[in-house]
Every structure is written in structure tokens, then in C-alpha cells.
Amino acid sequence: MIKFDHRGPVLAVIALSLSMIASSAAAQSFTFTGKTAASDTVQVAPGQPWDETRGYGFTSLTGGNEQAFSVAAAPGDYRVTVTLGGRTASRTSIWAEDRRLLADPVDLKAGQTKTLSFTVNVRDTVLVEQETDPSPPSVRLRGDDALGRDWDGRLTLSFSGPSPALDAITVTPVQARRVLLAGDSTVTDQASGDYASWGQMLPRMLSPDLSVANHARSGETMKSFVTSLRWDKLLGDVRPNDVVLIQFAHNDEKKQWPRTYAAFDQSYPAWLSAFVADVRQHGGLPVLVTPVARRIFKGPVIENSHAGYDDAVRDVAGRLNVPLIDLTRQTTQFYEALGPEMAAWAFADNHREKTHHNAYGAYEIACFVARDLSALPGLDIKAASDLPACDPVYPPDPKAFVITPADWPIMRAKVDQGAEPVPLK
Numbered sequence: 001m002i003k004f005d006h007r008g009p010v011l012a013v014i015a016l017s018l019s020m021i022a023s024s025a026a027a028q029s030f031t032f033t034g035k036t037a038a039s040d041t042v043q044v045a046p047g048q049p050w051d052e053t054r055g056y057g058f059t060s061l062t063g064g065n066e067q068a069f070s071v072a073a074a075p076g077d078y079r080v081t082v083t084l085g086g087r088t089a090s091r092t093s094i095w096a097e098d099r100r101l102l103a104d105p106v107d108l109k110a111g112q113t114k115t116l117s118f119t120v121n122v123r124d125t126v127l128v129e130q131e132t133d134p135s136p137p138s139v140r141l142r143g144d145d146a147l148g149r150d151w152d153g154r155l156t157l158s159f160s161g162p163s164p165a166l167d168a169i170t171v172t173p174v175q176a177r178r179v180l181l182a183g184d185s186t187v188t189d190q191a192s193g194d195y196a197s198w199g200q201m202l203p204r205m206l207s208p209d210l211s212v213a214n215h216a217r218s219g220e221t222m223k224s225f226v227t228s229l230r231w232d233k234l235l236g237d238v239r240p241n242d243v244v245l246i247q248f249a250h251n252d253e254k255k256q257w258p259r260t261y262a263a264f265d266q267s268y269p270a271w272l273s274a275f276v277a278d279v280r281q282h283g284g285l286p287v288l289v290t291p292v293a294r295r296i297f298k299g300p301v302i303e304n305s306h307a308g309y310d311d312a313v314r315d316v317a318g319r320l321n322v323p324l325i326d327l328t329r330q331t332t333q334f335y336e337a338l339g340p341e342m343a344a345w346a347f348a349d350n351h352r353e354k355t356h357h358n359a360y361g362a363y364e365i366a367c368f369v370a371r372d373l374s375a376l377p378g379l380d381i382k383a384a385s386d387l388p389a390c391d392p393v394y395p396p397d398p399k400a401f402v403i404t405p406a407d408w409p410i411m412r413a414k415v416d417q418g419a420e421p422v423p424l425k
Contacts, residue, residue, distance in 0.1 A: 027172040028071060030056065033086060041168075044069075059149075059156060066095075066160040066409040069169065073122045073155040077176040077211040080120050080157065083167040085113035090165030093407045095158040096120045097149045098189035099196075100214065101204040101363075105161055105407050113167060118203065119176045121213040122155050127229060128236045140228040143218070147412065148191055150214075160409035176211040179373075179381070180234055180284075182225060182275070183247040185218035185356060186292045191411045195348040196362035198292070198327075198369055205370030207382040213237060221252040221260040222271040231278070240283030243379055245369070246275055247289035247327065249309040250355065264308035272316045285379055288317045290328035292365060295347055295354040297340045302332045323376045330368050333392040345398035359408055360401045364390055 029041040042056070050057035055072035084092050085108045094103040094116070102118045125138040141151060149156045159166050179202070181187055187199040203212040215234045217225075225231045225248075238244060252262045252271075262268040272288065279286040290310040296303045304310065310328040317324040335343040344351040346361030357365065367390035374383040 027170050028056075029168065029170045030069070030071075031168045032166050033168075059154075060158075061411055061413060063413075064410045065406075066158045066411065067164055067166055068156055068158045068411070069166070070149075070154040070156040071169075071171050072153065073171070074153070074173075075123045075126075076121075077174050077178070078120050078122060078155055079117060079172045079174045079176075080155070081115060081117045081170040081172075082157070083113055083115045083169075084108060084159075084165055085111075085167055086165040087111065088163070088165070090163045091161040091407070092164040092166070093160050093403065093409070094118075095160065095409055096203070097122075097156055098191040098200070099158070099409060099411055100189055100200045100212065102157075103204065104402050105404075108165065116208075118208045119174065119211040120155055120157075120203075121178065121211045122153075123151065123213065123233070123237065124153050125151050125233070127232050137229060137232075139230055139233045142228070144192070144412070145217075148189075149411070150189055158409050158411065160407055162406045176209065178211045178213050178237065178239065178242040179206065180238060180242060180244045181212070181214045181216050181247075182231065182234055182244065183216035183289075184220045184250045185216075186250060187214070187216035187245075187247055188218055189214050189216075190218075190348075190356070190362075193348065193412075194350065194358050194408070195353075195356050196359045197357065198362050198365035201359075201362045201366035202369060204363075205366050205384055205387055206373075207384060210381070216247075219251060220248070221257070222248050222262065222268075222275065223252075223260040231275070235278055235282050238279065238282040238284040242284045243287060243373070243381060244279045244284045245287050245289055245325070245373075246272070246279075247291060248272075249291035249306050249313070253306065253309055264312045268309060269312045269316050272313065273320060276316070276320050276322055285323075287323045287325060287373065287376070287379070288313050289325045289369070290314065292327045292357075293331040293335065295335055295343055297335075297343075300336065300340065302335050304328070304332070323379065325369055325372045325376075327365065327368065330392040331365060334364065334368075334395055337393050337395050338398070342398065359403050360398045363401070363403065364392075364395060368392060 030044050031041050032044050048057050050059045059070045060068040089110050090108050093105045127137045181199045187197050189200045190197050199214045276286045290313045291306050294305045347353040348356045348358045370383045373381045
């Protein structure tokens with residue numbers, strides 16, 4: 001029986017047909033211990049390096065603390081099923097691509113196993129060809145983009161921890177509903193050092209049936225997001241009923257960047273409105289997000305370094321009837337609740353940063369986003385069944401954070417780490 005939903009009968013039939021096609025695609029299964037091997041399962045030797053011809057292999061950073069396994073994969077969404085555990089006790093965290101968190105540390109006793117499933121988005125730089133283009137255009141990568149795992153035509157899974165134990169992996173193409181992210185360095189997949197963003201923690205906070213496609217990039221403004229073709233790429237990946245989260249301002253507000261500066265009372269709201277119109281034109285559901293606050297205290301109170309920009313987002317959301325997630329307000333509450341000294345424990349560069357977060361700060365903010373997103377009417381977005389309790393007014397102790405330094409994967413050598421944008425003073 002065909003079930004019609006709120007997207008309308010035509011879109012429902014299309015979605016059902018695509019889902020049936022995707023589900024019939026061949027799965028790829030790999031075993032790393034041999035004990036669960038079937039006739040169609042590939043036995044992978046310990047540390048077997050990536051091979052272009054085979055289309056699979058380990059791509060771990062030399063001298064790093066992770067086991068990274070890659071599979072050649074065309075752009076799209078994949079259902080990934082992972083079995084952890086082995087003969088000895090283990091502790092394993094699971095990440096995808098450039099350090100997108102899929103699972104908190106899993107502690108298993110000797111002989112125990114646990115199977116988990118997720119949806120992972122894979123993309124490349126090529127855009128859909130346009131009538132006026134002599135050849136397909138591509139996203140303009142910059143900085144350390146080309147060194148990362150987000151644009152390389154592979155699906156990469158990373159297993160980290162003091163004693164990770166990988167038993168088996170199955171990868172199957174699927175047609176999943178997407179949550180796409182547009183934004184800057186506070187949203188992007190951070191792969192360097194102890195930097196993290198709420199965007200890369202979001203997959204762990206949402207239902208594993210959803211595919212989180214993080215198109216955000218450090219240093220981006222709305223203007224540069226368009227001129228670098230990142231916005232075109234994102235829009236090309238939007239399907240009816242997909243959700244698009246939009247959070248900018250950190251760099252748009254920089255007058256020292258005159259080419260991309262957008263005043264909060266002039267072009268900034270116009271750009272926001274245009275982004276909303278673009279998403280709706282493609283059948284997507286836009287959600288506006290106010291920028292995360294910077295850690296700039298005046299006594300016990302956070303100074304709003306985004307003054308005018310956060311209100312502009314709220315105004316556009318109200319005027320265009322767009323759902324809103326107010327991270328400026330919630331992160332301000334979060335830092336103030338921690339206090340001037342302890343709030344530093346939510347930030348990167350060994351707590352010296354005032355703009356960019358570490359794993360703890362990003363994890364908490366992603367929880368705020370997932371909680372609010374799942375509560376917004378008309379979106380039908382489900383949070384993870386084990387979504388942590390998160391309240392910006394009552395933050396948990398950062399010193400008791402579930403992801404310890406030993407669990408945090410190192411994916412980028414220091415010599416390859418791209419510079420982060422300098423916080424606005």
C-alpha cells in the first residue's frame with residue numbers, strides 16, 4: 001500500500017520509488033576479525049592500506065590515534081552498520097568523514113559486541129551541469145579542504161579511543177531525508193587539533209535515519225558561500241522536505257573584509273531572505289539560526305559581539321515565517337551559567353579561543369540545536385532516542401565530559417592544519 005504524506009501524492013510516490021531503488025542497491029560488507037565472514041563479505045587484513053583499485057582500505061593518519069577505514073562511494077547517502085567488540089575489553093567512539101560524531105564512546109567487556117547503524121552523507125565537488133557551462137563547474141576548495149575527507153569521493157569511518165575494537169562494517173546506499181548545514185567555522189566539520197563545531201556533533205544528536213550534510217566552511221560569509229559555489233552545491237543536494245539550517249554573521253559582520261561585509265540593517269537581512277527563498281524554491285524547509293555567541297565577558301555577563309545581527313535573523317524569521325533556533329541567546333546563557341573561568345573549558349586551542357569550541361562546547365550546542373529542531377512544528381525531525389539532557393542554564397560539568405582526550409581522534413597532522421579565522425575583536 002502506498003502511503004501519502006504531507007508532501008503531496010506525487011512527491012510521496014517519487015520518494016517511495018527512490019527509496020525502493022536505493023534499498024535494492026548492493027551492500028558492501030567488510031569483516032576485520034573473520035569470525036562473522038560470509039561469502040559476500042570482504043576479509044580485511046589488519047592495517048590493510050587504501051587501494052584505489054580495490055576501492056577500500058585503511059586511511060588512518062600516520063602516528064594518529066584512530067583507525068580510519070575508507071570505502072569508495074559515489075555522492076549520496078549511505079546506511080552504515082558497524083559491529084564493535086572483540087576478545088578483549090574495548091572503548092570505541094565512531095566518527096564519519098571529517099570528524100562528524102556518530103556515536104559516543106562505547107565501552108564493552110571482553111567477548112561483548114554491539115551493533116549500531118547510522119546514515120552518512122558523501123559528496124564531491126562537482127555541481128549539476130548548467131546549460132551555459134561548457135563543462136560541469138566545481139566547488140572552489142581552499143585552505144586545507146583538499147586534505148580532508150569531506151570532498152574525496154570516499155566514505156570514511158574513524159574509530160578512536162584508548163582501545164578501539166572494530167569487528168565488521170556494512171555500507172548500503174539509501175535514499176535518506178537530509179538536514180543540510182550552511183555556515184562558517186562555528187558550524188563546519190573541524191578536523192584540526194582540538195577544534196570542534198556544533199554542526200559536526202549534530203549527527204549524534206539526531207535520528208540515525210537522517211543524513212546530516214555539513215556544507216559549512218571556516219571563514220565563510222553568505223557572499224563567499226555563493227561565489228565559491230558552495231551554495232549552488234548545497235541547493236543541488238536539496239530534495240523536497242529536506243531541512244536546511246542557515247547560520248552566518250561571524251564573518252559577514254567584519255568591516256575589515258569589505259568585499260564580503262554585509263551591514264546588519266542593510267544587505268545582511270537581504271541575503272538571509274534570498275537564502276530562504278532559494279531553499280523554498282527547491283522544495284526544502286529553511287531554518288534560520290542566530291550566531292553562537294563569543295566568549296567575551298564583562299564581569300559575569302557576556303557582551304553581545306553580534307549586536308544587530310542576531311536581531312536581523314529574528315526579524316527575517318518572523319517576517320518570512322521561517323522557523324528559528326536562537327543560539328545567540330542559548331550560548332550566552334550557557335557561558336554565563338558556567339561563569340567566566342569555567343566557560344573557557346568549552347573552547348578550543350586549550351581553552352584560549354573565544355570564538356571556536358572544543359568537543360564539549362560543540363557537543364552541548366549541538367544538543368540545543370537537535371532539541372529545538374525536533375520541537376519545531378511542521379518539520380517532523382526526530383532527535384536521537386538517547387538525546388542527552390541539555391539545558392543552557394544548567395550545563396554539565398565539562399571536566400566530566402563523556403568524550404575524553406583519549407577518545408578525541410587526531411585526523412590532521414599539525415603541518416597540514418589550516419589556519420582558523422582570527423576572532424573579531
